[in-house]
Amino acid sequence: MIPGAFDYHRPTSVNEAALLLRQLGEDARPLAGGHSLIALMKLRLAMPEHLVDLSGVDGLKGVRREGDDLVIGAMTTQHDIIHDAMLAESLPILRETANQIADPQVRYRGTIGGNVANGDPGNDMPAVMQCLDARFRIASPDGEREISARDFYHGAFDTELHRGDIVTEIRIKAPPRGHGYAYEKMKRKTGDYATAAAAVILTLEGGRCARASVALTNVADTPLWAEEASKILAGSDLGKETLDRAAAAAEAITNPASDLHGPAEFRAKMAGVMLRRAVMRAQARAKA
Amino acid sequence: MSVQTVESERAARAEKLEGLGCKRKRVEDIRFTQGRGNYVDDLKLPAMVFGDFVRSPHAHARILRIDASRAKALPGVLAVLTAADLKPLGLHYMPTLAGDVQAVLAEDKVLFQNQEVAFVIAEDRYVAADAAELVEVDYEPLACIVDPFKSLDPDAPVLREDIKDKMEAAHGPRKHPNHIFEWSVGDKQATDEAFEKAEVTIKELIVDHRTHPAPLETCQCVASMDKIKGELTLWGTFQAPHVIRTVVSLISGLPEHKIHVIAPDIGGGFGNKVGAYSGYVCSVVGSIVLGRPVKWVEDRMENLSTTSFARDYHMTTELAATGDGRLTAMRVHVIADHGAFDACAAPTKFPAGFFNICTGSYDIPTAFCSVDGVYTNKATGGVAYRCSFRVTEAAFAIERAMDVLAQKLAMDPVELRMKNFIRPEQFPYQSALGWEYDSGDYHTAMRKAAAAVGYEKLRAEQKEKRDAFLRGETREIMGIGVSFFTEIVGAGPSKNCDILGIAMFDSAEIRVHPTGAVIARMGTKSQGQGHETTYAQIIATELGIPADNIMIEEGDTDTAPYGLGTYGSRSTPTAGAATAVAARKIRQKAQMIAAHMLEVHEGDLEWDIDRFRVKGLPEKFKTMKDIAWAAYHDLPPNMEPGLEAVNYYDPPNMTFPFGAYICVMDIDVDTGVAKVRRFYALDDCGTRINPMIIEGQIHGxxxxxxxCAMGQEIRYDEHGNVLGASFMDFFLPTAVETPVWETDYTVTPSPHHPIGAKGVGESPHVGGAPCFSNAVNDAYAFLNAGHIQMPHDAWRLWQVGERLGLHH
Structure with missing residues (x-):
């Protein structure tokens, strides 16, 4: 539980941070809230030689509205997400998800940017971002670019980020007013990663499901946007037969690891159960 | 004064003492809640250095080469110890409490993953951790044994080459190189005959899986050798500091009076901190070699994967009964997985602890139990995790078996228990497996519990829910778990209990100062039990001195009288008894002083809460405070000055706390998630010293x-890799997951204990585990699920559902 030696850097601008990361190379890691990275370092599963702490960088915190988009600074903490009035109004699924991340102490430090950028399949926000079709704004010494959350993840801790890249903000087009939402997370205890979890956003029109999006947490080495399941739900009556098919479609794309929280076949099935429950809760919340 | 005024005046005086029965707030919490406790890791000595272990990545492997040269070259590294360094000192092995030896540092072979291979000492913790990574060890992996049922196979790899030819060991003959002992109790022939004649029998392999006590403070120590004085001071997280001092003296050759063992505040023990560990020996050696204090602190993974696990008992349990449910015999055979070395902590003559309490609360005419201890490539231990030695295992076997039998007989589990309880008039009761139960009233406790939860109504509700489930109207099933346990605590009488030859008495030394303030020291050691609060309450009532004027000290072997420490709920039955007896000696002397002061005969005095008064003349009295002052200046002729006493208490018998627990559980069949709707715990621990502390102990x-019941475990894969040795995976419930506990009690004092107290800290654990498991099993019983093994985490219960075809 004692990390290896590292140098600590504390830049004050995005540009300075990106240059530092580029210059220091593969042995440097950006540090946001530290609640994944520091734990890995204590186990010596990660041994970066340089930590570039982003907490002194201006302009990476807070939530604002830009046209149809909600823009969340990468260094916004989970605690801030939970207590943000604009998000509560327009994107309540973020609050519901953040509330299920670890415990209050972790949520005071842990950031949404760190959660989505680290590439840990156990993190909750990546699937929610895929469900919402969020875009990540990335700064680097070569300039800025945007990547869809659905294209961002390649494997465990393997993402679109390259040397010198920093996720600076998350842009989400808010779903229509009256949408239904749910993040259903199965976990054994407070602080655990999900055994399986499902994020659902849907809209109802005349009692039927007009649009739907489903994504899954921790049942593969990346978050999974369940495209097929989403299609099955959209336009349906959300009846039992539809849910059975959607759950089966979702289970089919999972590839979970077996661990002490259960064998693979259990976790795959739980993805389906979480999906059903998330859909039912989202449906109950949606205004037709 | 009217009678009423006299009585209220007396009640006020008694209340002021905060003695027996008072919900006195814990005095230790004043410092704990303000972050002012003093734990081992708080200790910082000048020139102190730090030790860290190099550990084996393999479960079973030959060590081909250890090269520490790169580690030694790292600036700040002072020494790297290996078995080769310890061997000339005879310290590469240490004796265990179970009569085995354990490698301090592995010599030729490693026998479990994370076993200690080298000890790095450096100027700070960071350098030590870096250096540990630089020690190069070459291994030749060997076939390993994880399944204890395979240990005794004829072609099983021999694990302990150091003792492979020693076919007679501490507990008798060994029948295989991987066999540790066979221990049997009871009348085999009569039991076999009873089974042959039985109208109904059941037989079930009941597994109490491997888990870990997981105290929040891990094991740790600071060793400081003063080479000028030739004295060693060892601070550590010791549940039994005096025993540690004796062991250190025996293995190091240092005279015992030149060893100072100090256990400061301890952050939980639960059995994990009874034994001696490699870290202690290496720290001591390091300090002797370097002449500087050496600190060693386990991290969480080291704690969970190397120091003392618990359980791993595989119990083939059989009951025989008449057709109408009267028990006629019990037979149990246990395969006990002790890991790579037998470092089980139990009284020396009891290699399977008090497992022979497995007849439980029932009047079973004949019984036989036998236990085979075996070696496997797993960590060592087998400690009593919040229980007396192997009593959780025993209670689990009988309580689970009773439900299996009830189901076979189609009888209600409460009715079956009521029918077979030892009856009040049978106490003191001689059990078929050799114990004398001191006191009990099981029927009253069971009836009270059933009435409190509305047992009949719950069964009716369950029936409705089962029908609804079968009709497809709900996906939830309901379980009602019943357990009735009898603990055996307070080890123990010198006639059968010793540790390394030292009888398991305990002690108290009480000094009353001239102003009537008191200091008392005991041979036990609190790890959170609240001894500073409760011992003072015993003295308060015995001596009539307010508890707030009494200071309790434990843990410093220089000042405290010798005792065997705190585990197995023994503090109240042993040191608590010693405290009462020592206080009574003081009161006896106080009576003589009072008689002298009042110029009457001793026999003319009577004790009245906090004073001696002249019989018939209540206005003529001397308070204990007056007497304390007189003890130092106004004594009867020829009486020694001072007011103090010591007692070393050798208990005449164990004490036998008991209780009735009922759990109501709802299980989501689709996820396997079980929710405890209600848990009612009735405990009878005899005289209740501090009801608030009792309640806290029961909650804990x-x-x-x-x-443990719902998912906590230490698991290994087939290669002997330990899985889940961190709080990411090891289930330690938080306040969020913890059910609400309802507590209740009856009081059946122990007839042989000076204040009738029995001990309570571990009862809820012993009675709790089978109650949860019975609730789970009861939930699935109507679906003919058969016996479902612990732990009952969601995925395992989901698998039960899969097996039964409950998922669509």
Missing amino acids: GLTEAFA
Whole structure:
């Protein structure tokens, strides 16, 4: 539980941070809230030689509205997400998800940017971002670019980020007013990663499901946007037969690891159960 | 004064003492809640250095080469110890409490993953951790044994080459190189005959899986050798500091009076901190070699994967009964997985602890139990995790078996228990497996519990829910768990209990100062039990001195009288008894002084709460405070000055706390998630010293039982890799997951204990685990699920559903 030696850097601008990361190379890691990275370092599963702490960088915190988009600074903490009035109004699924991340102490430090950028399949926000079709704004010494959350993840801790890249903000087009939402997370205890979890956003029109999006947490080495399941739900009556098919479609794309929280076949099935429950809760919340 | 005024005046005086029965707030919490406790890791000595272990990545492997040269070259590294360094000192092995030896540092072979291979000492913790990574060890992996049922196979790899030819060991003959002992109790022939004649029998392999006590403070120590004085001071997280001092003296050759063992505040022990560990020996050696204090602190993974696990008992349990449910015999055979070395902590003559309490609360005419201890490539231990030695295992076997039998007989589990309880008039009761139960009233406790939860109504509700489930109207099933346990605590009488030859008495030394303030020291050691609060309450009532004027000290072997420490709920039955007896000696002397002061005969005095008064003349009295002053200046002729006493208490018998627990549980069949709707715990621990502390102990013990039953485990894969040795995976419930506990009690004092107290800290764990498991099993019983093994985490219960075809 004692990390290896590292140098600590504390830049004050995005540009300075990106240059530092580029210059220091593969042995440097950006540090946001530290609640994944520091734990890995204590186990010596990660041994970066340089930590570039982003907490002194201006302009990476807070939530604002830009046209149809909600823009969340990468260094916004989970605690801030939970207590943000604009998000509560327009994107309540973020609050519901953040509330299920670890415990209050972790949520005071842990950031949404760190959660989505680290590439840990156990993190909750990546699937929610895929469900919402969020875009990540990335700064680097070569300039800025945007990547869809659905294209961002390649494997465990393997993402679109390259040397010198920093996720600076998350842009989400808010779903229509009256949408239904749910993040259903199965976990054994407070602080655990999900055994399986499902994020659902849907809209109802005349009692039927007009649009739907489903994504899954921790049942593969990346978050999974369940495209097929989403299609099955959209336009349906959300009846039992539809849910059975959607759950089966979702289970089919999972590839979970077996661990002490259960064998693979259990976790795959739980993805389906979480999906059903998330859909039912989202449906109950949606205004037709 | 009217009678009423006299009585209220007396009540006020008694209340002021905060003695027996008072919900006195814990005095230690004043410092704990303000972050002012003093734990081992708080200790910082000048020139102190730090030790860290190089550990084996393999479960079973030959060590081909150890090269520490790169580690030694790292600036700040002072020494790297290996078995080769310890061997000339005879310290590469240490004796265990179970009569085995354990490698301090592995010599030729490693026998479990994370076994200690080298000890790095450096100027700070960071350098030590870096250097540990630089020690190069070459291994040749060997076939390993994980399944204890395979240990005794004829072609099983021999694990302990150091003792492979020693076919007679501490507990008798060994029948295989991987066999540790066979221990049997009872009348085999009569039991076999009873089974042959039985109208109904059941037989079930009941597994109490491997888990870990997981105290929040891990094991740690600071060793400081003063080479000028030739004295060693060892601070550590010791549940039994005096025993540690004796062991250190025996293995190091240092005279015992030149060893100072100090256990400061301890952050939980639960059995994990009874034994001696490699870290202690290496720290001591390091300090002797370097002449500087050496600190060693386990991290969480080291704690969970190397120091003392608990359980791993595989119990083939059989009951025989008449057709109408009267028990006629019990037979149990246990395969006990002790890991790579037998470092089980139990009284020396009891290699399977008090497992022979497995007849439980029932009048079973004949019984036989036998236990085979075996070696496997797993960590060592087998400690009593919040229980007396192997009593959780025993209670689990009988309580689970009773439900299996009830189901076979189609009898209600409460009715079956009521029918077979030892009856009040049978106490003191001689059990078929050799114990004399001191006191009990099981029927009253069971009836009270059933009435409190509305047992009949719950069964009716369950029936409705079962029908609804079968009709497809709900996906939830309901379980009602019943357990009735009898603990055996307070080890123990010198006639059968010793540790390394030292009888398991305990002690108290009480000094009354001239102003009537008191200091008392005991041979036990609190790890959170609240001894500073409760011992003072015993003295308060015995001596009539307010508890707030009494200071309790433990843990410093220089000042405290010798005792065997705190585990197995023994503090109240042993040191608590010593405290009462020592206080009574003081009161006896105080009576003589009072008689002198009042110029009457001793026999003319009577004790009245906090004073001696002249019989018939209540206005003529001397308070204990007056007497304390006189003890130092106004004594009867020829009486020694001072007011103090010591007692070393050798208990005449164990004490036998008991209780009736009922759990109501709802299980989501689709996820396997079980929710405890209600948990009612009735405990009878005899005289209740501090009801608030008892309640706290019961909350804690039930929470640990809940954890063990519902998912806490130390698991290994087939290669002997330990899985889940961190709090990411090891289930330690938080307040969020912990059910609400309802507590209740009856009081059946122990007839042989000076104040009738029995001990309570571990009862809830012993009674809790089978209650949760019975609730789970009861939930699935109507679906003919058969016996479902612990732990009952969601995925395992989901698998039960899969097996039964409950998922669509």
